Amino acid sequence: MTEPLFAIPLWADLLAVGLGGIQGALFASGFRGRQRLDLLGVAVIGTMIGMGGGIIRDLLLGMTPATLQSNGYLVTAVGASLVGMLLAGIFDRLNRVIVLLDAVVIGMFGAFGTGKALANGIPLIPAVFIGACAAVGGSVIRDIAMGLPVAIMHVGSLYAVAAVGGNLALAAAFALGMPIVPAAILGIALTALIRVLAVVFDLSLPEQRRLARRRESLETRGIPVLRAEDVPGAPETGAIILRRDDDERPTR
Numbered sequence: 001m002t003e004p005l006f007a008i009p010l011w012a013d014l015l016a017v018g019l020g021g022i023q024g025a026l027f028a029s030g031f032r033g034r035q036r037l038d039l040l041g042v043a044v045i046g047t048m049i050g051m052g053g054g055i056i057r058d059l060l061l062g063m064t065p066a067t068l069q070s071n072g073y074l075v076t077a078v079g080a081s082l083v084g085m086l087l088a089g090i091f092d093r094l095n096r097v098i099v100l101l102d103a104v105v106i107g108m109f110g111a112f113g114t115g116k117a118l119a120n121g122i123p124l125i126p127a128v129f130i131g132a133c134a135a136v137g138g139s140v141i142r143d144i145a146m147g148l149p150v151a152i153m154h155v156g157s158l159y160a161v162a163a164v165g166g167n168l169a170l171a172a173a174f175a176l177g178m179p180i181v182p183a184a185i186l187g188i189a190l191t192a193l194i195r196v197l198a199v200v201f202d203l204s205l206p207e208q209r210r211l212a213r214r215r216e217s218l219e220t221r222g223i224p225v226l227r228a229e230d231v232p233g234a235p236e237t238g239a240i241i242l243r244r245d246d247d248e249r250p251t252r
Contacts, residue, residue: 007119008112013066016108017050017073018080020138023105024049025084026091026098027142039085045142046081047074052138053109060130061120099199100192103162107191110135110163111184114170124175128167135163135191158198166191 025046051067051074058065067073084091091098113134117127136159142148170187174180197203 008066008116010070010072012108013054013112014072014076016105016112017054017067018076019050019101019105020053020109021046021050021077021080022084023098023101024138024142025081026088026101028146029085029088042085043078043081045145046084047077048141048145049105049138050077050080052141053113053134053136056137057109057113057116057130057134060133061117061122099196103192103195103199104188106135106159106163106195107166107188109138110167110191111170111187114167114187115174115180115184118171118174119180124171128164128171131167131170131187132160132163135167136160158194158203162191162194162198165194 023046025042027049028042028045054067054073055065058067067077110131112131114127114131117130118124122130139159166187166189169190170183173183173186178186
């Protein structure tokens, strides 16, 4: 029996799981009090991000998920989620770090998924698809678990587009004769670059912008509007004050 062309190093797989756990916990920490997430809920969401992409990847390849064949994966995901939760206050002030962390996580899961698929004889296009599913799968599971609109959560950031772009570069480089490991590094770098540039320059597809405007319209429709002079103690600036139906106190 021949050895596979590409085997994900355990340390690299655990690193991706750990970074995903931290990123997921940071995301979930922002919803504490609004989505009724307690500390356990934050840890669970972080674990979903850390392990979800790898599980989806292996299931699509018809394999037993690697994350369920070793104690290290779950321990790493839970531990990283706790670290992300405890340090959420610090990371909130380091927005650039969060964006870069998110980009690297997407790139790693996408590259590992595509590389493993190619190594197991999957054709180029399906391999790219498996990598993209692995890259965004954890986030999809997270959004479903939290009751969030999956299709709109990543508007404006080219989330899946970045993963597909990096995966295509990996697959193309491999098809042209580049060894799979350097090709995987290329895919991670390109995915991260596209993701970061999309966030920095607020890039999005036209349809995504329309969805974003539609979502904003739905969220603000029916909210009572008061004039500033109608609110006791409000400054006379002619400002408009919006009031939510579930809050008796006006908010500026």
